[in-house]
Amino acid sequence: MTARFKFSDSINLIKNFKTTGTITPSSGNLVKRLLLPINFADARCIVELGPGNGCVTRELLKSMRKDSELLCLEVNNDFVGQLNKIQDSRLNIYNACATSMRKILDILDIREVDYIVSSLPLALMDDEVVENILFAVDSNLKKGGRFLQYQYSLANYSDVKSLFRAVKIRFTLRNMPPAFVYECIK
Ligand SMILES: C[S@@+](CC[C@H](N)C(=O)[O-])C[C@H]1O[C@@H](n2cnc3c(N)ncnc32)[C@H](O)[C@@H]1O
Secondary structure (H helix, E strand, C coil): CCCCCCCCHHHHHHHCCHHHHCCCCHHHHHHHHHHHCCCCCCCCEEEEECCCHHHHHHHHHHCCCCCEEEEEEEECCCHHHHHCCCCCEEEEEECCCCCHHHHHHHCCCCCCEEEEEEHHHHHHHHCCHHHHHHHHHHHHHEEEEEEEEEEEECCCHHHHCCCEEEEEEEEECCCCCCEEEEEEEE
């Protein structure tokens, strides 16, 4: 199930740089760092924002409980087509913006979620969109839940700092480009 590097993924990322914010999928090392805080034994519902080619999605599915659910929200049609090829009954993929999280959780009859994992390029997004996404994250995450987000800068640190009880930051050089990983605790 490990995602192999595909040239077509990078072409898609470059073509849509405004919404992807990168030219290459995340490295295995970054994905590992991003998912490090997840206690999979307890996680019943995980939401992934901006799954792209599914490099994070596949790692989540490897460790998730058999009775858990993964909800993925992705705006890029080509990536949604790729994600739909992953055969796993726990996976729910929606071609939708991260801001529609509540509407989709309602369809699935899920009240709140344990973890929200995001690869969204917050630093490139309009302030209003970031505000709406962080509102959706905060209002759908259970108390004690974690919002896990990677970024190539600390540009949105103050936004998350003001919203969460605690924010821990890790850094990895082993990605192109090197990245900060935020662990935000509700
Ligand atoms: C940096 S790429 C990450 C892809 C992959 N998760 C990875 O780590 O390599 C960001 C992804 O977020 C998606 N995206 C951007 N804005 C979005 C939004 N508002 N809602 C959902 N997905 C979005 C892009 O289409 C892209 O696939």
